[in-house]
Amino acid sequence: MNIEDKFKNLNKALAPSIEIEGKNYLYFGGTAYLGIPQNTSFIKLFIEGIKKYGLNNGTSRGNNVQLGIYNEFEAFTASKYGTESALVSSSGYLAAKLTVAHFANRGTLRYAPATHPSLWINGDPGVQGTFTQWTEDLLREINQSKQQKWVLVSNSINNLWPEIYDFSFISKINPGKEVILIVDDSHGIGVLNEGSSVLKSVPQTDHVQVLLVASMAKALGVDAGLILGPQRLIEELKQTDEFIGASPSSAAGLYAFMHAGDIYGQSYEQLMLLNKEVSLFLETSNWHFAKDFPVFLYKGEDLEKKLLKNNILVSSFPYPTTSSPVINRIIICSWHSKQQIEQLKSALKS
Structure with missing residues (x-):
């Protein structure tokens, strides 16, 4: 060899x-940007979590007997990142798949260039060009179209050819439109905006509802997926068969995250x-x-x-x-x- x-x-x-x-x-x-996998203080917290909750949780979130930490964690992360609600899943891949699959048919679907495969519905959408050019073309299309409802899907970052995307364009979308923006912040959460997330730099508007999906296994060092967004949309996702039937992530990692500020x-x-x-x-x-x-x-x-x-x-x-x-x-x-x-x-x- x-x-x-x-x-x-x-x-x-x-x-x-x-x-x-x-x-x-x-x-x-x-992608261990914050070095968490080898951080001895974090490992100590993780072991505390194992002693408290065990190695893993083989029950689904729809079970009649559940650990309370999952609800506690979702409330904690929603508050931490400034959103109404949150959902935790076993992986970032599942979080992305669940979100896009559920909302893809809510309007005309448009992908940004270089989106992660976890966000794809029917294979590579094949969008070429720069993110900036995409936003300019998209704004023109949305504002000139008679179509009222749109679903936009993008990464927060191109981490391969490093570029941090600018989402200020959404403030220029006609306020008569209804838009769901799904942003994969897997490489940004914990690093962007002074260790927060992309949400701090996404304009808040009444007509654009923003859903953040992310893997916590990169900078944050926890094997879990996260969805952040408006409470109504998060509650919809919590009623899906995929969420109710899937086993959640290890409670020990969530415990460590909540105590590792x-x-x-x-x-x-x-x-x-x-x-x-x-x-x-x-x-x-x-x-x-x-x-x-x-x-x-x-x-x-x-x-x-x-x-x-x-x-x-x-x-x-x-x-x-x-x-x-x-x-x-x-x-x-x-x-x-x-x-x-x-x-x-x-x-x-x-």
């Missing part, structure tokens, strides 16, 4: 440094300090990145091979299909140390 194959068959947890055959490799990939705050501050240092270092034409987002796209070739010679692993895979060009990115997480950042900078210089 060559070394590249061994990276695909690890027998230990992902961390900022990975040991294989006695050699340490610095790891600058993945200071941990998330400190981790975010650490991330921004490291991110600023790398951003200043990579201000060259060969790199593309968005302000305050810890993903750095290399526009040249063979970055992975060059850094591997220095025992550094980065995110490198073809996208959006297996025959597409390889996308090379450096991803900074809170678990990285200042010394590890210096090692990365030294390798990049060489």
Whole structure:
């Protein structure tokens, strides 16, 4: 087995440094932006949750005997992110599928470019072009159309070619329209808007109802899915067969999340300090990145091979299909140390 194959068959947890055959490799990939999977204080909270609630919950939310923490968590997250209501599911993928499937027929459906596959209904919608151009064309179409009801689906971020999307366009939609905007904030929640979510930068209007869907398994480090939005729409989702019949996420992770406010705050501050240092270092034409987002796209070739010679692993895979060009990115997480950042900078210089 060559070394590249061994990276695909690890027998230990992902961390900022990975040991294989006695050699340490610095790891600058993945989506654990806040370093929660290796945060000892968070792990302590998680163990407290296990002792209180057990390893998992094999009953559905429709069961006549239920754990109260699920309702407590939903009230907590709705308050935390400033929405009327919330729904927790076993994964972000399920949260996205459930939401889009339920509301797709409520109006004319339009997808933004580069939406995540979990948001698709009938395969890749094949929308091309930039997000900015899409919003301009969409505004023109909606405001000039006789169609009153619309359903818009988008990511909050393009995390592969780092870009944070601007949703100010919805304030320009004709107030006579009825719009549901579904935004996948899986890569933004916990990172965007000073560690909050995309919702802080989405205009609030009476005629556009916003539903946020997200995986909590990335920056937030919890294996669960989250839906945030107006109470009426969330209650509709809670009446679906998929929600009632599915087993929920582990209560232990939700318990840890609810008690980890200071941990998330400190981790975010650490991330921004490291991110600023790398951003200043990579201000060259060969790199593309968005302000305050810890993903750095290399526009040249063979970055992975060059850094591997220095025992550094980065995110490198073809996208959006297996025959597409390889996308090379450096991803900074809170678990990285200042010394590890210096090692990365030294390798990049060489």
